[in-house]
Amino acid sequence: MRLLPAGILLVLLLASLLVGSALAQGETPRLPTDDDVNAVAKQLYCPVCENIPLDVCGTQACAQWRDLIREKLSQGWTEAQIKQYFVDQYGDRVLATPPAEGLNWLVYIVPPVAILAGAYLLYRAFKIWRQPEKSPVGAAEAAPPADEYIRRLEEELTKR
């Protein structure tokens, strides 16, 4: 009678250990692939090699940054956390797209406003270019030309 509860206890203990180890295996973070690393890296630029995205930059400095991204991803950091870490360490200029704050908003506002203003100016220009087509007839009706030769020429033209 005493052995039975002890046996059950042992079985339960083993079962809990097995379940625990299975859960622990399930929680192990997946090792980040190169694609995972590059997905973050392509949004960053190393200040040493300007204008080359981090995912395709071949310098040792960039390779170290990619290693750091891999390390952070394997620790379970999110993309946003990693980007913020790089901003804190190296400044906003490492970001491919500047954050929409402070004077940076000009980057997002000025181009569309300039395009709209350009479209409006084109519209105005086309409108003005069309107007002179009407004016010669109106002008001829309103005031006869001073030159006798032109007056007679226009008379002949209107007859035809």
Place this chain on the structure above:
Amino acid sequence: MDVAESTENEVPQVALERSRPRWGRILVWVALLGLLTLLALGLRRTQQGPVTIGSKVPDFSLTTFDGGLIHLSDLEGKVVVLNFWASWCKPCEQEAADLEEAWRFYQPGGEVVFLGVDYVDTEPNALAYLEKFDITYPNGPDLRTRISQAFRISGVPETYIIDRTGVLRSVKISPFLSVAEIKAAIEPLLAE
């Protein structure tokens, strides 16, 4: 009457129509001037510096890898050797041992301070570099690249020698080739 009324109504309307584009133009010009002012300010800010020889070095703070905080202004009265480096920089390795040797030479006197600014580097690699070359003088990352931007460094290694009054006295834009060369840059300032 109708004609007179319509004429009276037309006059303010025409005036209104004329005033509209005028206000529009004023707004456009104000916006344009505002934008140009912002651009000029931004340009002025980017054109500031570099710190030239003979000019006072602006104050900066360096957070060291071991958590300390060093302000340049606190080092007045001492000669400061400010070295920019990175673990990925091969030429930096050439001078690393010489800088450390020079530091150990001057450290007991307490008149010279060496500061290492780690430029665009990752901390694990930077710490491995410091350990590899057994560097003991204070070193820290150039957070948000503020210090390197203030000096407008063109790369690494670069070393700036600042005198006791906080004035930049010499710049070395390449690795030091010997301890003697480092001493030659420091000694005249100690004699002053």
